Amino acid sequence: MLVHIDGPWSPLLGRLALSEIPYNNPILVGTFVFAALLAVILVGLVTYLGLWRTIWRDWLTSVDHKKIGIMYILIGLVMLFRGFMDAVMMRAQQAMADGPHSAGYMDSPHGYLTPYHFDQIYTAHGTIMILFAATPLLVGIMNILVPLQIGARDMAYPYLNAVSLWLTAAGAALVMASLFIGDFAHAGWFGIVPVMELPYSPGVGVDYWMWAFQLSSIGTTLGGINLLATIVKMRAPGMTWGRLPIFTWASLSANLISLSTFPVLSVALALLALDRYLGTHFYTAGLGGNLMLYNDLFWIWGHPEVYFVILPAFGMISEIIPTFSEKPLFGYLGMVLASLGIAGVSWGVWLHHFFTMAASPAVNAFFSITTMAVGIPTGVKVFNWAFTMFRGRLRFELPMMWASAALFYLLVGGLTGMMNAFTTNDYMVHNSVFVVAHFHMMLLLIVYAIFGGVNYWFPKVFGFRLEQRFGKIFFWLFTAGTAVVFIPMFTLGFMGMTRRLAYVAFPQWRPLLDIEVVGIVIYLLSAVFLVAQLYVSFRDRAQNRAGLDAWETSRSLEWMTHSPVPFYNFAVTPEVHARDERAWRVEHGVDTVRPERYEDIHMPRNTAIPLWLGALSFGLAFGLVWRMWWLTEVCGLAIFALIVIRSFDRDTDYTIPAADIERMERAIRDVPSGRPVVAGVRGAVPAFRQGV
Amino acid sequence: MSVTTSSTLDAKGSPMWSSGHGHDVISTKTLGFWLYMLSDAMMFTALFAAYAVLGHAFNAAGGPWVRAVAHAGVAFQETYWLFGSVLAYGLAMMALKKGNRGGVLLGIAAALVIALGFLAVDGREVLDLFRMGALPERSGFLSAFFTLVFYHGLHVVVGIAWMAVMLVQVASVGLTEKVVYRLLNLRLFWHFQAVMWVFMFTFLYLRGAIV
């Protein structure tokens, strides 16, 4: 039943041959050298500082939700950087390859990238940015915040949480591996059938794409289950649904989406795998296949996915604006309903991604209306944020700058999104760079919310605030770069420029394409200031020590424990009295009340099994990509064995006696300010390591 | 503002910090498993949708179609096996309520054996179809048909493996909290297979008798 593929093939290495290593491509070799150098430096540094033990014991094997969240965010940042580099390459190619007389370099007829290479880059860019940058960043932030906001010790399933993380990491690693071993898909981030079928994609690129997607899909589904169970079951006493912090509500809505739609994605990809490996006919044009089935299944996930990433972003904005307006969120109930509403409607709009498929007018009309209906709850959010600022006392510190700028992205992205939803407009701009510009407005909104959120909660997690001056320069340059890249892109869309062009045939588009390159240069410049901000913040961390509440006017539960948060979160679980518990306690003058007595705390023990599961999943997928069946089989069996072995492990938690908690609490309170602190520091008493 | 260390400083006398607050492990784990089953139901839904899209005569591309491959008679027989197994597992759960370890072991063992019977009948049926040339790669219709059959079969295999593990755990560890919630989750999983089978029977096999 296995499909036979011509070409070099060996039982040991499958399709992998030396020629698959692109050693003759100067760009990739350069990238490799850069990456290798970076790796060597990192490894050297870690060895020099003697950090291996800490990294292994406190991070890689950790089941602490905060550390898992931080690791998610690190993956997201690294991949954001990779996606950014891809964007730079694409813009450079389009600026160089315009018109039949443009020069060609490095084996390309025009510009410096062959079409095949260019196609892989935008596919990788989209895949990475959505699945391996935005999603991990947001999942990471939810991971850190949700348990803190509801007063829980950890997630409902700390071990499963680590499994999700390492599955996502395995997917990201697979994407990175495709850079240097073989190639990546060239069919767009959402995959185009039948381009992805074997006759049109005979290489391993699509397999890499497919399995990386699949791993991250499984990881995110499990993560969604975990967060939902956490929110339902682990709330502190008094934390009724009406008092749930708004970010937690947003996370709940988002994860309702992930729970219900990521499985559909898994199926869409699995059927594609069957087509490519067993020769079935799900998405083929001939022999009874139906390629529209793929579009339906994919976008039934794909559209809700964009709301899966925007909802937590909205949640962060909804936390930041009240804090810096020194006033409660306007229309809490409306906000909650709007979040749930966006999640609800998101299931019923997927067809707007292929209005041009000549469905009957009635069908197009239906989906046009449902799509525009999303504008209602979103509009409610915009207005409620505006009224939160109304009668406020606004402080434009960094988090607030990012959050309030995001509102304008929402207006522009929403306006253009609604233009696409108006079906006859979409007939003209579908597949044009106008759509590309629309979704970049929305996705950059998320990037803005993430930068806002990172600046806002950084002191909570690490104990010191980020530096503001370089941060503000970064903000303004980043904003300028965005404007200079994407305003011309909207215009080009109206001029009829289609997306995914490795070569631009019409010279009249040239001036605008050149302007976009200027925007890229500004972006590159901005990144320098980001690095400067991080460096200076770390250098001056002693001056920027944060107390419980780094911003003085924060409102929710997470600001009631120490910064950085000790590994058990709250020494004693607080009793919740109001919607904004911290603000309520400040108002009643009881915010400094300490518990009079401590109790034993149960904590999950660290374990290396999730890490192994991730590594084995990588092996399994890598074997599948190259059709090294033995590798797949070995890894598959090992995964099964590990799961069974783990189920026999009876020593999965431990107890910290109340006396020790008391000692640690006292020690934390007595930390002289300026002492270096690490995330989720387990008090100042190293003796109390989480069991390994 | 003075620093106090009272638990009940609030004017109304309500506590500031909770005490002795624990979460019910079994109910938390069960909720999670329910959510997982929901996601699995979504996968089945997507596969049924694929089957609905690819279920037309056109999608058989000239090869065998519903009537030729979906045999309601055999499926009826399979129904007996599967429901028998679920029943046996149900009996094991009754024993669990009474704390009867032997009864639990016996019930699960019976459920496992009967499930093997289901697999045998299912496997023979599939092999017969293969032998007559109805292969998944023959047409879009057959791809969708067999994928559903195999996906359900895979769940039964997983269920069997899980039962085997639980037999060992009940025998060696006893009815601890962990073992109990796993048994309860397995019950959910196993019932879910029966429910999915009802859908399979209606949309795959009965359709073969009607079309």
Place this chain on the structure above:
Amino acid sequence: MLDPRGVISVTQDHYLALDVLIMLLIIVPTGIFIVWAMRHYRRDGGRGRHDARWDHSYALEALVWGIPILTVGVLSYYSVKAIYAVNPYHPTIMARATHAKGPLDIDVISTDWQWVFIYPQQGIATVNRLVIPKGVPVHFRLTSATVVNDFYIPQLVGMIDVMPAMRVRQTLLASRTGTYEGYSANFSGAGFSWMNFETQAVSRSAFRAWVARVQGAPTHLSYTAFDQVAQPTINIHGRVAYFSQVQPGLFRHVVAQTAAGKTYPTPMAMTENMTRYLKAQARRDAHNRD
């Protein structure tokens, strides 16, 4: 798109303007309000009164929900109207014009990576060149021999997906003569960026003359000849070809063949090492010209 020259595209632009106008009516005041609030209520230098408790108001919340609901209602009404007006199968705006003259039928087949246009009434075919008479409704039937493409002539008509083993329709009417760019809008593989065809809208008499000229072309388009054309080709030099006779029912035959599983696999050479392929193609072209 900004300079529409066809009945359909003019209508589309008309609705676009209406749509944007209605939305700006909401979005612009919202933007202005936010900017005003940000200035008026800022702590350092703002003049607004701080009210630390104000977090809801029934009147405002009714407005907050009411305005978007109303707007979406209005937009939906126009959207549905527009969809029927330019429906590719039976555009209501062209219901009247259809009887005037014609219609002209054209069958479109996309290959990897070229366009084949068949004129069944005239018995001719072209590759990568579309010529239509001005003022006459043109009815297209479209399919693909390989992967999905998107048929798009920005100044005349919006996009429609061209799918293998399936058939869709499109309708257009050019109201002025001229040369318009047409291209594939849906990514379809290595040759996608070069998948352009020039569209010439000419007067009716010029069209007749053109048809007569093509009818004199030496090459015929049988299925075998089509099979040759459909071999993967990156049309980097913008070549055009004409055929004088077309095998009857060719369009339907291609659809049937694709449905029966016919594909035109992309050779590895065209993906991993395109330059070598392009050089070979240039040699082949030179050879054919001699």
